[in-house]
Amino acid sequence: MTREISRPRLLSLESVPPSALVLTGIVSVQAGAGIAKQLFEELPPNAVVLLRLFTSALVLGFLARKALRTVWRDHSARSLTLAVGYGLTLALMNFCIYQSFSRIPLGVAVTIEFLGPLTVAVISSRRAWDLLWVALAATGVVLLAKGGGALDAVGIGFALLAGVGWGAYILLGQAVGKDFPGMTGLAIGSLIGTLVMLPMGIASGGSALLDPRLLLLGMAVGVLSSLIPYSLELDALRRMPARVFGILMSLEPAVAALVGLIVLGELLSLRQWLAIGCVIVACVGSTRGQKDPIEAPEA
Template sequence: MTDFALDDPFDRSRSRVPGPGSLIRTAADSIPPSGLVLLAIFSVQLGAGFAKELFSALPPSAVVFLRIAAGALIIGAVARPKLRGLSWRDWAVGVGFGVTLAVMNLTFYEALARLPLGVAVAIEFLGPLSIAVAASRRRLDLLWVGLAGAGVALLAPWGQSSTVSWAGIAFALVAGACWAGYILLSAAAGSRFPGATGLSFAMIVSAVVIAPVGITTGGADLLQPELLLIGLGVGLLSSVIPYSLELQALRRMPKHVFGILMSVEPAVAALIGLVVLGEILHAQQWAAIVCIVLASLGSTRTSKSL
C-alpha cells in the first residue's frame, strides 16, 4: 500500500480494500469517475442514515459494533492480514490504527444520536481540514480556518437551538480528531503492511476493541435477525461499497479532484438527513455547513498548489 497523501486528506480510499468482486468493477467502468465519488458519498451517508434509524432499537455503541464487525468480516475475507513476521512497531501501528478507528466510529455515532446528520458530518470534517491546513502552511489558510470557525460558531447551541447539543458537538469534534489520526496512521500502516492488509488488520482490532461495549449495551437484541441484516447493510453501505467505488475513481482521476468532490460530503449528509430521517435544518445551520464545505474546498485547492 502506498503512503497516504497528506496533501489530499479527504482521499479516504488510499488505505481501503479492492472491490468485493468483478461486478462492481465492471459496473464502475461505465460510470464517470466523478459519478463514482458521488455514489460513494451517498452510500456512506445513506449508511449513516440507516444506522441512525437503528438507534430506536439499539444504542449507538451496539450499532457501531454491528457496522464494524460486518466490515471486518467482509474486508478480512478479501484482504486477510498476515501476522507472521510483524515487528513490535508494526503491531503498535496496526493496533493504534484499529483503536483510532473504533473510537472514531463510536464518537461519531454518539454525535449522530445528538445532532442532525448534516451537522455531525460537518463538524467531523474539521479533522481532515486541520490536516490539510497543517500541510499547506500558507497565509491563505487563515481564511479556511476562519470559515471553519464561523461554521462551528453558527452550529453551536447558544441557547436557541433544540436540535444541537454541546455534548453532540464534543463527540463530533473527538470523531474529527480521530479522523485526523486515522489519516496519519493509515500512512504509517501503508508503509508497514502490504496491500490492503493494514486496513484489514485495523478493522479486526477495531471490532475486538468495540465488542465488549457493543455486546454489553446491545444484549440479546443483537441476535435479532432483522437487526443483524440491517447492521450488515450499514456495514456494506458505509464501508465496502464506498471503499470499492472510491478506489475505482482514484484510478481514473487526479487525487486533488477527488479531494474537491469529497468536500461536498457535509452537504450530501444534510440532504440524506432530510430525505431519510426527516431532519429539517435551519437557515443558520445550512449557512454553517456551507462555511465548512467552502473551507474544505479551499484547503484542498491550496494543498494542490504545494
C-alpha cells in the same frame, strides 16, 4: 482524504465516470449513517458500531486472508503497533460519531467532524493563506452551535472528538498504508476496532443483537458505510487527480444534511445550512492547494 483499501474486482467500473463513483460513494456512506440512526430506536449506538465494524472485519479479513496468515512473521513490532493504533483510532472515530448522531442532526455532526481532515490538510500545506479557511470553518461551527435552535452540547463534543479521531486516522492510515499492502492494514484495523467495541456493543445491545432483522440491518450499515464507498472511491482515484477527489469529497456535509432531511426528517435552519456551506467552502479551499493525496477512510 481517500479511503485506503484495494478494491475486489467483482465488476468493471471503467465505463463509469470517476466523479459519479465518488458521488455514489458519498451517498452510500450517508445512507448508511441514516439507516444507523434509525436503528438507534431498537439498538444503542455502541451496538450499531459493533455491527458495522464486524461487517468490515469479516469481509476484509476474508479478502486479505492470505496476507493475514503471515502478518506477524512478515512485519516488525513497530508496524504492528501502528496497525493496532490504527484500529483503536477507527473504533474511537466510529464510537464518537455514532454517539453524536444519536444527539444532533446528521448533517450537523458530519459538518463538525469534517474539521478533522480540514485541520490535517491545512497543517500539511503550511501556507499562511490557509488560515483563512480555518477561520471560515470556525465561523461555520459557531453558526451551527448558536443558530437554528438549541443543539445538544454533548453531541457537539462527540462530533469534535470524531473529527480529532478522523485526523489521527488519516495520519496513522498513511503510515499503515506504507507498511501493509493492499487492504491488509484496513483489515487489521477493522479487526482491532471490532475487538475494542465488542464488550461495549454486547453490553448495550444484549439479546437484541441476536435478532436476525437487526443483524441484517446492522450489516447493511457496514456495507453501505464502508465496503461500497471504499471500493468506488479507490477506483475513482485511479482515474482522477487527488485534488479533484478532495473537492468532491467536500460535498459530504451537504449530502449528510440532505439524507438527514429526506430519511430522518431532520429540518435545518437557513443559518445552519449557511454554516454547512462555510465548512464546505473551507474544505474545498484547503484541498485546492494540496499536491499529494491524504489517504484514509472515513467514519
